[in-house]
Every structure is written in structure tokens, then in C-alpha cells.
Amino acid sequence: MTYLYAAYAATWLIHITYLGILARRYARLKKEIESLQKKSV
Amino acid sequence: MSSGLTTPTLIKDLRLEWRSKDAINSMLFFALLVVVIFSFAFDPIAEESRQIAGGLVWVAFLFAAVVALNQTWAREVRNAVLDAYRVSPAPPNSLFLAKAIGNFIFVCVLEALMTPLFIAFYNLRALGAAYLLPVVAILGTWALVVNGTFFAAMSLRTRSREIMLPLLLFPISIPAVLAMVSATSAILTGEYSPKFWIVLLVAYDVVFTTGCLLLFDTVLNAE
Amino acid sequence: MKRAFPIFGVVTAVLLSYGLYQALVVAPTEQTMGEVQRIFYYHVSSAWTAFLLFLINFVASIVYLVRRNTKADIIALVTAEVGVVFCTVVLVTGPIWARPVWGIWWTWDLRLTLTLVLWLIYVSYLMLRRFSTSGQTPLLAAALSVFGALDVPLVYFSIWYFRTQHPQPVVGGGGSIDPRMMHALLMNWAAFLCLAFMISWSRYRLERLRREVEEMQGLEALLEPRGVR
Numbered sequence: 399m400t401y402l403y404a405a406y407a408a409t410w411l412i413h414i415t416y417l418g419i420l421a422r423r424y425a426r427l428k429k430e431i432e433s434l435q436k437k438s439v
Numbered sequence: 440m441s442s443g444l445t446t447p448t449l450i451k452d453l454r455l456e457w458r459s460k461d462a463i464n465s466m467l468f469f470a471l472l473v474v475v476i477f478s479f480a481f482d483p484i485a486e487e488s489r490q491i492a493g494g495l496v497w498v499a500f501l502f503a504a505v506v507a508l509n510q511t512w513a514r515e516v517r518n519a520v521l522d523a524y525r526v527s528p529a530p531p532n533s534l535f536l537a538k539a540i541g542n543f544i545f546v547c548v549l550e551a552l553m554t555p556l557f558i559a560f561y562n563l564r565a566l567g568a569a570y571l572l573p574v575v576a577i578l579g580t581w582a583l584v585v586n587g588t589f590f591a592a593m594s595l596r597t598r599s600r601e602i603m604l605p606l607l608l609f610p611i612s613i614p615a616v617l618a619m620v621s622a623t624s625a626i627l628t629g630e631y632s633p634k635f636w637i638v639l640l641v642a643y644d645v646v647f648t649t650g651c652l653l654l655f656d657t658v659l660n661a662e
Numbered sequence: 663m664k665r666a667f668p669i670f671g672v673v674t675a676v677l678l679s680y681g682l683y684q685a686l687v688v689a690p691t692e693q694t695m696g697e698v699q700r701i702f703y704y705h706v707s708s709a710w711t712a713f714l715l716f717l718i719n720f721v722a723s724i725v726y727l728v729r730r731n732t733k734a735d736i737i738a739l740v741t742a743e744v745g746v747v748f749c750t751v752v753l754v755t756g757p758i759w760a761r762p763v764w765g766i767w768w769t770w771d772l773r774l775t776l777t778l779v780l781w782l783i784y785v786s787y788l789m790l791r792r793f794s795t796s797g798q799t800p801l802l803a804a805a806l807s808v809f810g811a812l813d814v815p816l817v818y819f820s821i822w823y824f825r826t827q828h829p830q831p832v833v834g835g836g837g838s839i840d841p842r843m844m845h846a847l848l849m850n851w852a853a854f855l856c857l858a859f860m861i862s863w864s865r866y867r868l869e870r871l872r873r874e875v876e877e878m879q880g881l882e883a884l885l886e887p888r889g890v891r
Contacts, residue, residue, distance in 0.1 A: 596796030610782035
């Protein structure tokens with residue numbers, strides 16, 4: 399049943415999207431830290 | 440609880456409102472416009488109008504209340520009155536109660552003005568216990584105003600202050616709105632008893648009035 | 663602590679796979695609804711996880727109100743965010759399930775409506791956190807969380823009574839449950855709890871890092887004008 403697969407796919411899509419958002423924020427933070435460290439060196 | 444500052448503050452607010460007449464006039468016109476727009480949107484001639492009138496009336500009141508609440512702390516912020524309250528020995532609750540009661544009176548006046556218009560446009564007649572309608576109005580309005588005043592204070596320290604108030608108020612008010620609309624519909628249609636809903640409104644009012652009084656101190660002192 | 667993370671990740675992945683297998687293959691097909699019913703294993707387990715996260719948020723908020731403990735505040739923020747994610751899953755899988763079974767996308771039944779209201783309350787909580795310019799945002803958020811918690815029983819009773827007056831189809835049905843189905847449900851719940859824990863843990867570390875960076879930026883701004891470089 400396509401509805402069944404849609405539901406499971408939607409679940410994972412939502413979780414992956416959120417994790418993606420977290421990963422992007424982490425990358426941005428890492429860049430911030432690098433620039434801050436460069437300034438203090 | 441209230442150290443006698445509630446009444447003077449309340450009277451001061453009411454007197455300022457009365458003198459400025461700014462807020463009153465704009466609110467009155469807004470209230471009239473809301474009723475008219477709703478009447479166009481939901482054809483009042485239809486037989487089912489009595490079924491939906493409860494919902495319509497309360498949505499209109501809700502919007503009017505939000506507009507009124509948004510202004511509630513504006514004057515205080517402009518004149519740094521909040522800082523004065525923070526350092527005064529007066530308990531924060533007296534300020535909150537004064538604000539909440541002031542808002543309550545204000546919104547009740549608006550409702551009292553909008554109601555005859557609704558009755559006229561929708562040919563409303565209560566088939567149930569009409570004397571309970573003011574009870575529902577008072578309980579429901581207090582439910583909206585007490586939380587509204589609290590969240591308006593919370594929204595003071597946010598960007599997009601005006602939109603923040605309804606964003607915070609609406610979700611929390613859902614059970615109260617359901618209760619007021621259902622009770623009003625019950626009384627208008629006479630099909631079932633509004634007793635449960637009135638009890639729920641009382642419970643809601645008690646719970647959140649207590650919550651607001653206990654936590655307002657926290658909100659007031661947030662800079 | 664750091665080594666536990668990948669180990670836990672593996673455990674979560676294993677549980678999730680096992681849960682998926684249970685849900686799609688092992689669990690018996692439901693009589694009336696057919697294969698679509700298997701959405702139940704993800705829908706209900708996500709709901710229980712979301713509610714648990716919101717409960718933790720409530721407790722953390724109370725701890726913060728009483729003790730002003732920063733850790734409690736971060737836990738509150740994290741559980742609210744992850745809770746909203748899981749709650750979104752519930753609200754999306756619910757209609758996808760309801761549509762083929764009852765022909766409607768939405769029904770104002772007790773559980774779905776309660777879930778929606780909780781979702782709304784917590785989204786407003788996250789908006790307050792995002793838009794607040796106050797230095798005491800954690801305090802305001804904690805107060806909102808308490809208000810939300812006070813609201814929940816009122817929401818429950820109001821919808822319950824409304825439903826008894828205006829009955830509508832119930833998503834998820836009732837009645838007794840086959841033990842194999844229960845096993846699949848519990849396995850998936852355990853898997854999602856582990857997933858929630860992992861995501862929360864990551865989010866916690868991210869938030870910790872973010873606050874440190876903010877502090878460093880603050881110091882940077884203070885030191886710069888003095889031209890000490």
C-alpha cells in the first residue's frame with residue numbers, strides 16, 4: 399500500500415531533515431570557532 | 440496579595456483611557472467592522488446561523504481582545520513605569536491584577552457593544568437559558584484576558600511583539616475557547632446543557648489566574 | 663562519555679532495523695484495515711516518545727524555575743525541539759493512516775487533537791525562545807512550559823466531552839491487541855526512544871557549543887575597542 403510506505407518515508411524524511419539542520423548549524427559553529435581562534439592567535 | 444496598589448493603578452488606567460479616548464474610539468470602530476465583515480462572510484439569513492453564532496461571536500471577541508491586549512503595556516513601556524514597579528516594594532501581583540482587570544473591563548465594554556449588533560444581524564434568540572449567557576461571557580472573557588495580559592507582558596521582550604501575543608495566547612486558550620463557544624451554542628440552540636462547559640471555564644479561570652499570579656513576578660523581573 | 667556515543671548509535675540503528683522488520687514483516691496483518699495498519703507502529707511509538715520528551719521539558723522547566731540551573735534550561739530547550747520533531751511525525755502519519763482507512767484526512771478525535779494542541783503549544787514555546795530579546799529568556803520559556811502543562815488536562819477534558827457530544831471516527835481504534843503486534847510496537851518504541859536520546863544528546867552538545875561561542879564572541883566584542891591587539 400503506497401500510504402504505508404508514504405508514512406514510513408515521511409517519518410524518516412522528517413528526522414533526516416532535522417538532523418540535516420543540526421549538522422548545518424554545527425558546521426557554521428565550527429567555522430565561527432575557527433575564525434575566533436584565528437583572531438586570538 | 441494586593442497591597443492596595445491594585446485599585447489606584449486600575450483607576451489610573453481607566454481614567455487615562457477615558458481621557459485619551461484614542462484606544463476606545465479605534466476599538467469601537469474595529470468591533471463594529473468585525474461584526475459587519477463576519478455578517479458578510481457568514482450569511483446571517485441562513486437557518487443554521489444559530490448553530491454557528493456561538494463560534495462567530497467568540498472569534499470576533501477574541502480578535503478584539505487581542506487588539507486591546509496588544510496595547511496593554513505600551514504606555515508602561517513608553518514611560519519606563521515597569522522599572523519603577525520593579526524597584527518598588529509593592530507586590531507585582533497588584534500591577535498584574537490592575538492590568539488584567541482593566542483589560543477585562545475594556546473587553547467587556549467592547550463585547551457589550553458588539554452583542555446587540557450580532558443579535559440584530561443574526562436575529563439571535565436564545566432557546567436555552569439566556570440568563571447564563573452573561574455568565575459565560577464573564578468567565579470566557581476573563582479566561583482570555585488573564586492569560587492575554589500575562590503573555591502581553593512576556594511579549595514585551597521579543598521582536599515582533601504584536602504577533603507574539605496571539606502566537607502564545609491562542610494555543611493555550613484552546614480549551615477555554617472550545618468551552619465558551621460550546622456553552623454559547625448550547626444556550627442559543629437549547630439543544631444541550633452548558634453546565635459542563637461552564638464548570639470547565641471556572642476550572643480554567645481558577646487554574647490560570649493562580650498560575651499568572653504565581654509567575655508574574657518572574658516575568659516582570661525579566662529585563 | 664565520548665566513546666559511548668558511537669556505541670549507542672549502533673544500538674539505535676540495530677533497534678530501528680529490528681523494529682522496522684517487526685513492523686513490516688513479522689507483525690500479523692490487521693483484519694479490517696489491512697497492511698495500512700502497520701503505520702500504527704511508527705505513529706503510536708512516535709507519540710509516546712514525543713509525550714515523554716514534553717514531560718521531561720516540563721520537569722526541566724520546573725527545575726529551572728526553582729534552581730536557575732543552566733543544564734536544566736538546555737535540557738528543556740532540547741526536549742522541546744526534539745519533541746516537536748517527533749510530534750510532527752505523529753501529526754503527519756496520522757492523516758496518512760486515516761485517509762485510506764476512513765476516507766478523511768483529519769478527525770477531531772481526542773488523541774489527534776490533543777497531539778495537535780501540544781504541538782501548537784510547543785511550537786509557540788520555540789518561537790518565544792527564538793524571538794525573545796530578553797536576557798532572561800530561559801525564565802520566560804520555563805513559565806510558558808508550566809502554563810502548557812497546566813493546560814493539558816483542561817485540553818483533554820474539553821475535547822473528551824466535546825467528542826462525547828459530537829462523535830467522530832477514532833484514529834487508531836481501540837480494542838485488544840495481538841501480542842505479536844504489541845511486541846512490534848514496544849520494539850519500535852524502544853528504538854525511537856534510543857533515537858530520541860541520540861538526537862537530544864547531539865542537540866545538547868550543539869547548544870553547549872553554541873553558548874560557548876556566543877560567550878567568546880561577547881568577550882571578543884569587549885576586548886576589541888581597547889585595541890589590545
